[in-house]
Amino acid sequence: xxxxxxxxxxxxxxxxxxxxxxxxxTCFPLIHPKCHGDESRALLQFKKGFHIDNSAxxxxxxxxxxxxxxxxxxxxxxxxxxxxxxxxxxxxxxxRSCQLYGRMDANSSLFRLVHLRVLDLSDNDFNxxxxxxxxxxxxxxxxxxxxxxxxxxEIPPRISQLSKLLYLDLGVNITxxxxxxxxxQLKLSSLRSIIQNSTKLxxxxxxxxxxxxxxxxxxxxxxxxxxxxxxNSDLYGEYPIGVFHLPNLKILNLRYNPNLNGRLPEFHSSSxxxxxxxxxxxxxxxxxxxxxxSSLYALTIPNCHFFGYIPSSIGNxxxxxxxxxxYNKFRGDLSTSLANLANLSFLYVGFNEFTIENxxxxxxxSSLIGLDIxxxxxxxxxxxxxxxxxxxxxxxxxxxxxxxxGEITSLIMNLTNLxxxxxxxxxxxxxxxLDTFMKLRKLVFxxxxxxxxSFGKRSSKMIDSxxxxxxxxxxxxxxxxxxIKDLGDLGYLLLSNNNITxxxxxxxxxxxxxxxxxxxxxxxxEISPSICNLKSLVHxxxxxxxxxxxxxxxxxxxxxxxxxxxxxxxxxxxxxxxxYMIGNSLLQxxxxxxxxxxxxxxxxxxxxxxxxxxxxxxxxxxxxxFWLGDLPELKVLGLSNNEFxxxxxxxxxxxxxxxxxxxxxxxxxxxxxNFPSEMIQSWKAMKTSNTSQLQYEQKLVISGFxxxxxxxxxxxxxxxxxxxxxxxxxxxxxxxxxYSLIAIxxxxxxxxxxxxxxxxxxxxxxxxxxxxxxLIGSIPSxxxxxxxxxxxxxxxxxxxxxxxxxxxQLTFLEFFxxxxxxxxxxxxQNKQFATxxxxxxxxxxxxxxxxxxxxxIDHAGPSFSPPxxxxxxxxxxxxxxxxxxxxxxxxxxxxxxxxxxxxxxPDVLGWLKRFx
Numbered sequence: 001x002x003x004x005x006x007x008x009x010x011x012x013x014x015x016x017x018x019x020x021x022x023x024x025x026t027c028f029p030l031i032h033p034k035c036h037g038d039e040s041r042a043l044l045q046f047k048k049g050f051h052i053d054n055s056a057x058x059x060x061x062x063x064x065x066x067x068x069x070x071x072x073x074x075x076x077x078x079x080x081x082x083x084x085x086x087x088x089x090x091x092x093x094x095x096r097s098c099q100l101y102g103r104m105d106a107n108s109s110l111f112r113l114v115h116l117r118v119l120d121l122s123d124n125d126f127n128x129x130x131x132x133x134x135x136x137x138x139x140x141x142x143x144x145x146x147x148x149x150x151x152x153x154e155i156p157p158r159i160s161q162l163s164k165l166l167y168l169d170l171g172v173n174i175t176x177x178x179x180x181x182x183x184x185q186l187k188l189s190s191l192r193s194i195i196q197n198s199t200k201l202x203x204x205x206x207x208x209x210x211x212x213x214x215x216x217x218x219x220x221x222x223x224x225x226x227x228x229x230x231x232n233s234d235l236y237g238e239y240p241i242g243v244f245h246l247p248n249l250k251i252l253n254l255r256y257n258p259n260l261n262g263r264l265p266e267f268h269s270s271s272x273x274x275x276x277x278x279x280x281x282x283x284x285x286x287x288x289x290x291x292x293x294s295s296l297y298a299l300t301i302p303n304c305h306f307f308g309y310i311p312s313s314i315g316n317x318x319x320x321x322x323x324x325x326x327y328n329k330f331r332g333d334l335s336t337s338l339a340n341l342a343n344l345s346f347l348y349v350g351f352n353e354f355t356i357e358n359x360x361x362x363x364x365x366s367s368l369i370g371l372d373i374x375x376x377x378x379x380x381x382x383x384x385x386x387x388x389x390x391x392x393x394x395x396x397x398x399x400x401x402x403x404x405x406g407e408i409t410s411l412i413m414n415l416t417n418l419x420x421x422x423x424x425x426x427x428x429x430x431x432x433x434l435d436t437f438m439k440l441r442k443l444v445f446x447x448x449x450x451x452x453x454s455f456g457k458r459s460s461k462m463i464d465s466x467x468x469x470x471x472x473x474x475x476x477x478x479x480x481x482x483x484i485k486d487l488g489d490l491g492y493l494l495l496s497n498n499n500i501t502x503x504x505x506x507x508x509x510x511x512x513x514x515x516x517x518x519x520x521x522x523x524x525x526e527i528s529p530s531i532c533n534l535k536s537l538v539h540x541x542x543x544x545x546x547x548x549x550x551x552x553x554x555x556x557x558x559x560x561x562x563x564x565x566x567x568x569x570x571x572x573x574x575x576x577x578x579x580y581m582i583g584n585s586l587l588q589x590x591x592x593x594x595x596x597x598x599x600x601x602x603x604x605x606x607x608x609x610x611x612x613x614x615x616x617x618x619x620x621x622x623x624x625x626f627w628l629g630d631l632p633e634l635k636v637l638g639l640s641n642n643e644f645x646x647x648x649x650x651x652x653x654x655x656x657x658x659x660x661x662x663x664x665x666x667x668x669x670x671x672x673x674n675f676p677s678e679m680i681q682s683w684k685a686m687k688t689s690n691t692s693q694l695q696y697e698q699k700l701v702i703s704g705f706x707x708x709x710x711x712x713x714x715x716x717x718x719x720x721x722x723x724x725x726x727x728x729x730x731x732x733x734x735x736x737x738x739y740s741l742i743a744i745x746x747x748x749x750x751x752x753x754x755x756x757x758x759x760x761x762x763x764x765x766x767x768x769x770x771x772x773x774x775l776i777g778s779i780p781s782x783x784x785x786x787x788x789x790x791x792x793x794x795x796x797x798x799x800x801x802x803x804x805x806x807x808x809q810l811t812f813l814e815f816f817x818x819x820x821x822x823x824x825x826x827x828x829q830n831k832q833f834a835t836x837x838x839x840x841x842x843x844x845x846x847x848x849x850x851x852x853x854x855x856x857i858d859h860a861g862p863s864f865s866p867p868x869x870x871x872x873x874x875x876x877x878x879x880x881x882x883x884x885x886x887x888x889x890x891x892x893x894x895x896x897x898x899x900x901x902x903x904x905x906p907d908v909l910g911w912l913k914r915f916x
Contacts, residue, residue: 034074034076034088035074035075035076035081035083035088035089035090036088036089036090038112039075039089039090039112039113040071040075041109042109042110042112042113043069043075043078043081043090043109043110043113044069044071045109046108046109046110047066047069049102049103049104049105049108050066050100050101050102051101051102052064052066052067052099052100052101053099053101053125054099055125056099056100056101056124056125057097057098057099057123057124057125058097058123058148059096059097059123061097062097062098062099062123063097063098063099064098064099064100065078065079065080065094065095065098066079066080066095066098066100075090076088076090080093080094080095080098081093081094082094082118084115087115089115090113090115090116091115091116091117091118091140092116092117092118093110093113093116093118093119093120093121094118094120095120095121095124096120096121096122096123096124096145097122097123097124098124099124100121100124100125100126101124101125101127102126102127103126103127103128103129104126104129104130104131104132104151105132106130106132106133106134107132107134108132108134111132111134111135111137111138113138114137114138114139114140115140116138116140116141117140117141117142117143118141118142118143119138119141119143119144119145120143120144120145121145121146121149122145122146122147122148122149122169123147123148123149124148124149124150125149125150126149126150126151127150128150128151128152128183129150129151129152130151130152130153130154130156131146131151131153131155131156131159131170131184132156133156133157133158134158135156135158135159135162136156136158136159136160136161136162137158137161138162139161139162139163139164140164141162141164141165142164142165142166142167143165143166143167144162144165144167144168144169144170145167145169146169146170146173147169147170147171147172147173147205148172148173149173150173150183151170151173151183151184152173152183152184153183153184153185154184154185154186154187155170155184155185155186155187155190155209156190157187157189157190157193159190159194160190160193160194160196160197160198161197162197162198163197163198163199164198164200165198165200165201166200166201166202166203166224167201167202167203168194168198168201168203168204168205169203169205170184170186170205170206170209171205171206171207171208171209171229171231172207172208173208173209174208182208182209182210182232182233182234183208184208184209184210185209185210185211185212186206186209186210186211188211188213188214188216191206191211191213191216192216192218195216195218195219195221195222196218199221199222199224200224201222201224201225202224202225202226202227202248203225203226203227204222204225204227204228204229205227205228205229206229206230206233207229207230207231207232207233207253208231208232208233209230209233210233210234211230211233211234211235212234212235212236213235213236213237214235214236214237214238215230215235215237215239215240215243215260216240217240217242219240219242219243220240220242220243220245220246222246223246223247223248224248225246225248225249226248226249226250226251227250227251228243228246228249228251228252228253229251229252229253230253230254230257231253231254231255231256231257231276232255232256232257233257234257234259235254235257235259235260236257236259236260236261237259237260237261238261238262239254239260239261239262239282241262241263241265244264244265244267244270244272245265245270247271248271249270249271249272250271250272250273250274250295251272251273251274252272252274252275252276253274253276254276254277254280255276255277255278255279255280255300256278256279256280257279257280257281258279258280258281259281260280260281260282261280261281261282261283262280262281262282262283263282263283263284264282264284264286264287264290265287266287266289267287267289267290267292267293268289268292269292270292270293270295271295272293272295272296273295273296273297273298273319274296274297274298275293275296275298275299275300275301276298276300277300277301277304278300278301278302278303278304278324279302279303279304280304281304281305282301282304282305282306283304283305283306283307284305284306284307285306285307285308285309286306286308286310286311286314287311288311288313289313290311290313290314290317291311291313291314291315291316291317292313292316293317294316294317294318294319295319296317296319296320297319297320297321297322298320298321298322298323299317299320299322299323299324300322300323300324301324301325301328302324302325302326302327302328302348303326303327303328304327304328305328305329306325306328306329306330307328307329307330307331308330308331309330309331309332309337310325310330310332310334310337310338311337312336312337313337314337314338314341315337315338315339315340315341317341318341318342318343319343320341320343320344321343321344321345321346322344322345322346323338323341323344323346323347323348323349324346324348325348325349325352326348326349326350326351326352326372326374327350327351327352328351328352329352329353330349330352330353330354331352331353331354331355332354332355333354333355333356333357334349334354334356335356335358335361339361339364341365342364342365343367344365344367344368345367345368345369345370346368346369346370346371347362347365347368347370347371347372348370348371348372349372349373349376350372350373350374350375350376350398350400351374351375352375352376354376354377355376355377356373356376356377356378356379357378357379358379358382358385359373359378359382359385360385360386360387361387362385362387362388362391363385363386363387363388363389363390363391364387364390365391366390366391366392366393367393368391368393368394369393369394369395369396370394370395370396371391371394371396371397371398372396372398372399373398373399373402374398374399374400374401374402374422375400375401375402376402377402377403378402378403378404379403382403382404382405383404383405383406384404384406384408388415389414389415391415392414392415392416392417393417394415394417394418395417395418395419395420395442396418396419396420397415397418397420397421397422397423398420398422398423399422399423399426400422400423400424400425400426400447401424401425401426402426403426403427404423404426404427404428405426405427405428405429406428406429406430407428407429407430407432408423408428408430408432409430409432409433412437412440413439413440415440416439416440416441416442417442418440418442418443419442419443419444419445420443420444420445421440421443421445421446421447422445422447423447423448423451424447424448424449424450424451424471424473425449425450425451426450426451427451427452428448428451428452428453429451429452429453430453430454431453431454431455431456432448432453432454432455432456433455433456437465437467438464438465441464441465441466442466443465443466443467444466444467444468444469445467445468445469446467446469446470446471447469447470447471447494448471448472448475449471449472449473449474449475449494450473450474450475450497451475453475454476455475455476455477455481465486465487465488465489466489467487467489467490468489468490468491468492469491469492469494470484470487470490470492470493470494471492471494472494472495472498473494473495473496473497473498474496474497474498475498476498476499477495477498477499477500478498478499478500478501479500479501479502479504480495480500480503480504480507482504485504485506487510488512489512490510490512490513491512491513491514491515491536492514492515493510493513493515493516493517494515494517495517495518495521496517496518496519496520496521496541497519497520497521498520498521499521499522500518500521500522500523501521501522501523501524502523502524502525503518503523503528503531505530507531508528508530508531508533508534509533510534511534511535511536512536513534513536513537514536514537514538514539514561515537515538515539516534516537516539516540516541517539517541518541518542518545519541519542519543519544519545519566520543520544520545521544521545522545522546523542523545523546523547524545524546524547524548525547525548525549526547526548526549526550527542527547527549527551527552527555527567527572528552529552529553529554531552531555532552532554532555532558532559533558534558534559535558535559535561536559536561537558537559537561537562538559538561538562538563538564538585539562539563539564539717540555540562540564540565540566541564541566542566542567542570543566543567543568543569543570543590544568544569544570545569545570546570546571547567547570547571547572548570548571548572548573549572549573549574550572550573550574550575551567551572551574551575551576551577551591551596552577553577553578553579554577555577556577556578556579556580556581556584556601556603557577557579557580557581557584558581559581559584560581560583560584560585561585562584562585562586563585563586563587563588563609564586564587564588564717565586565588565589565590565591566588566590567590567591567594568590568591568592568593568594568614569592569593569594570593570594571594571595572591572594572595572596573594573595573596573597574596574597574598575596575597575598575601576591576596576598576600576601576615576620577601578601578603579601579603580601580603580604580606580607581606582606583606583608584606584607584609585609586607586609586610587609587610587611587612587633587697588610588611588612588719589607589610589612589613589614590612590614590720591614591615591618592614592615592616592617592618592638592722593616593617593618594617594618595618595619596615596618596619596620597618597619597620597621598620598621598622599620599621599622600615600620600622600625600628602627604628604631605627605628605630605631607631608631608632608633609633609697610631610633610634611633611634611635611636611696611697611719612635612636612719612721613628613634613636613637613638614636614637614638614721615638615639615642616638616639616640616641616642616665616722617640617641617642618641618642619642619643620639620642620643620644621642621643621644621645622642622643622644622645623644623645623646623647624644624646624647624648624649624666624671625639626649626650626651626656626679627656628656628658629650629655629656629657629658629661629679629682630655630656630657631658632659632660633660633697634658634660634661635660635661635662635663635685635696636662636663636719636721637658637661637663637664637665638663638665638721638723639665639666639669640665640666640667640668640669640723640745641667641668641669642668642669643669643670644666644669644670644671645669645670645671645672646671646672646673647671647672647673647674647676648666648671648673648676648679648746648751649673649676649678649679650678650679655682656679656682657682657683657684658679658682658683659682659684659685660684660685661683661685661686662685662686662741662742662743663721663723663741663742663743664743664744664745664746665723665743665745666745666746666749667723667724667745667746667747667748667749667769668747668748668749669748669749670749670750671746671749671750671751672749672750672751672752673751673752673753674751674752674753675751675752675753675754675755675756675770675775677756677758677759680744680756680758680759680762681758681761683762685742685764686742686744686762686763686764686765687761687762687763687764688764696719719732720732723743723745723767724745724747724769724793725743725767725791725815740764740766741766741767742762742764742765742766742767742788743765743766743767743768743769744762744765744767744768744769744770745767745769746769746770746773747769747770747771747772747773747793748771748772748773749772749773750773750774751770751773751774751775752773752774752775752776753775753776753777754775754776754777754778755770755775755777755779755780755794755799756780757780757781757782758782759780759782759783759786760780760782760783760784760785760786761782761785762786763785763786763787763788764788765786765788765789766788766789766790766791767789767790767791768783768786768789768791768792768793769791769793770793770794770797771793771794771795771796771797771817772795772796772797773796773797774797774798775794775797775798775799776797776798776799776800777799777800777801778799778800778801778802778804779794779799779801779803779804779807779818779823780804781804781805781806782806783804783806783807783810784804784806784807784808784809784810785806786810787809787810787811787812788812789810789812789813790812790813790814790815791813791814791815791816792807792810792813792815792816792817793815793816793817794817794818794821795817795818795819795820795821795843796819796820796821797820797821798821798822799818799821799822799823800821800822800823800824801823801824801825802823802824802825802826803818803823803825803826803827803828803847804828805828807828807833808828808830808832808833810832811832813832814835816833816836816840817839817840818840818841818844819839819840819841819842819843819844820842820843820844821843821844822844822845822846823841823844823846823847824844824845824846824847825846825847825848826847826848826849826856827841827847827848827849827850827851827852829849829850833851834850836851837851838851838852838853
């Protein structure tokens with residue numbers, strides 16, 4: 001189904017096209033001269049290179065214009081073709097939205113039509129072709145539109161040779177509207193050339209074209225410019241403020257360039273109608289002079305860094321129909337600046353710091369279609385005003401966490417055009433019969449979570465309901481409401497934090513269900529295998545209930561689309577499902593905190609997209625699953641508190657590289673053998689500081705919102721992970737926000753041998769816990785290279801030697817514990833180590849320092865370490881012993897020196913250090 005958003009884009013470029021079309025048809029009346037034979041043949045040859053596919057165009061009104069082209073008919077009368085009335089040459093080709101599919105030839109016959117002034121190939125599918133460089137030979141072009149054409153690669157520099165261009169649109173060439181990955185790239189040098197050569201440009205649209213640069217100041221030279229669009233172009237740096245003052249600029253679209261910074265200027269007079277800065281780095285206050293933008297139709301600046309009060313002068317902008325200020329830090333009372341904007345259709349001001357005593361004035365906006373007042377402090381608990389009943393055109397009402405009280409039944413019955421109703425985290429009360437929503441025939445999204453509502457049991461058939469998303473979290477439900485059975489389009493069902501005790505049998509017949517969350521309830525009994533009838537399921541969360549019995553074996557291979565399986569915090573037993581569908585979509589498997597037994601299934605290697613795997617706190621008895629290291633996307637591996645045993649190492653021919661591993665928790669098991677030094681050398685992700693390599697594929701959806709054609713549900717798809725950090729058990733509820741958290745926890749096992757110095761190569765490490773093992777030898781000085789380390793726990797081992805002075809270089813270190821080892825010598829003294837208490841060092845009889853009752857003797861001098869090198873403290877100790885023995889040997893002979901060296905070692909060594 002074509003999205004409304006894509007239709008908006010189509011309407012936009014069709015509007016621009018119509019302006020140019022009028023100009024050209026005025027200059028060139030629609031009489032049909034006889035076209036040239038060579039041009040007719042060139043067009044037919046072009047036609048032959050493509051076939052018709054109705055899915056190649058997004059416009060629902062598209063049709064195959066080239067299907068009627070025929071050599072027996074004058075080409076000047078062909079659909080989409082116009083010729084010059086005097087020369088009979090083809091000057092105008094309009095093939096927009098005509099269902100062309102195929103690749104554009106670099107030597108396409110189209111480029112033989114050198115007299116072309118208009119070329120529109122937009123909204124077709126050219127199958128990732130590159131834009132041919134020969135397009136630069138069409139020197140007469142005034143209008144070029146290749147948008148929505150599925151072109152890819154670098155935009156050829158020769159396009160800058162089109163010096164007569166008035167209109168250039170190469171935008172919106174993306175992989176899909178859901179992922180929006182740009183297909184085209186434009187070098188800064190090419191952009192500079194376009195600006196320099198095409199000085200008469202009136203419209204420059206490069207949205208979804210990756211530019212990856214700052215914008216040149218020369219943009220201010222395009223004084224004829226009316227439309228400038230660089231949406232989602234990876235721009236950065238400071239935006240040239242002079243562009244705001246271009247005399248003819250009407251549309252400025254810079255949306256989705258988060259690294260593009262700038263401030264709004266003082267506006268004197270301007271023709272701006274649309275100013276869109278969504279999700280950019282623009283900052284500062286809104287200038288009072290914004291009231292001079294008398295033609296402004298839309299002002300959208302959500303997810304920026306604006307702050308301060310909304311100037312009252314904005315009330316002068318009587319043409320304003322759309323305001324979007326969401327997710328900034330504006331404050332004050334909105335009614336003083338916005339109450340008189342009677343023509344508003346969209347008012348999105350949620351997630352700011354506004355304080356509104358009364359919202360009844362919003363009811364005056366009778367033409368309002370979208371309203372978001374989420375997270376606004378509305379008085380001290382305000383009922384929804386009766387004036388809201390006037391908002392009969394309203395399609396979107398979002399008031400998440402807005403301190404709203406009262407009953408809602410009578411109010412919402414008047415809002416019959418509602419598509420999106422989002423009212424969670426308020427103080428709504430009263431008895432609500434859910435089937436009363438039958439009257440809202442257009443309703444798609446309904447979230448009443450975390451209120452004080454009570455729900456009646458009266459139920460009527462809701463066969464005509466279009467509800468796709470239903471959120472009833474924390475609504476005191478003891479059963480799943482029966483009316484849900486009739487919601488034929490239901491895709492998202494969110495029922496967490498209730499007292500539901502069972503899943504009804506009819507639930508298995510919800511073929512459209514994609515998201516099912518019934519976590520933190522009171523579910524009992526076994527998970528029925530019938531849940532595998534939900535073939536469309538993407539996200540299943542039954543965690544934190546009282547479920548028992550076995551996990552249905554079909555859960556591993558019942559759905560190609562399932563990406564999240566969360567069953568943590570139950571009483572499940574038996575084996576983990578042993579089979580998994582090849583090519584499955586699983587990203588997250590969390591089976592932690594159950595009573596599962598047996599071994600991990602080797603079939604998990606088919607989960608090639610798996611990012612997160614946690615089976616902590618079970619009774620799994622297995623050796624180290626080295627074969628999981630072959631999973632290319634695995635980032636989090638939790639095996640703690642089980643009965644894993646044996647060496648931590650690779651085995652056989654499998655390369656257990658764990659290429660993207662961020663977090664590994666093997667604590668509280670029976671692992672033995674030496675430290676796995678060879679394995680950790682292959683953990684590449686732990687060596688990087690490149691944030692793009694550390695991002696998770698599973699995105700975190702924070703709140704629901706509706707834009708035309710786009711529905712975002714309140715589904716929290718976060719990774720929650722529990723591990724020991726800084727001596728405390730910590731729960732990371734939204735791990736995707738901590739994507740740079742890199743951690744190794746192998747504590748409470750039976751790991752022996754020395755700590756290898758190669759661990760210092762894992763420069764991204766933030767947490768390292770090797771405590772409660774049987775490690776020996778010295779602490780490697782290479783740990784001083786772990787510049788991001790925040791917590792280091794080596795306690796309860798048999799480590800010896802001195803504390804390396806290099807550890808003082810760890811300026812982010814907040815937690816440090818080496819207690820109960822066999823360490824000796826002085827504790828390094830600097831500001832960082834002065835923050836650690838004595839219990840970080842206790843149980844080491846040879847240690848001395850200000851933190852301990854045992855102070856270091858002054859004449860021993862400051863602690864000494866050789867310059868930082870790849871060597872460890874072992875070589876340092878040998879160096880010190882070697883020189884002390886030689887010195888004593890010179891005094892009393894080699895044999896006596898060796899004998900005395902041990903007895904007088906500390907004093908002699910202190911003298912040696914002072915000497916050197």
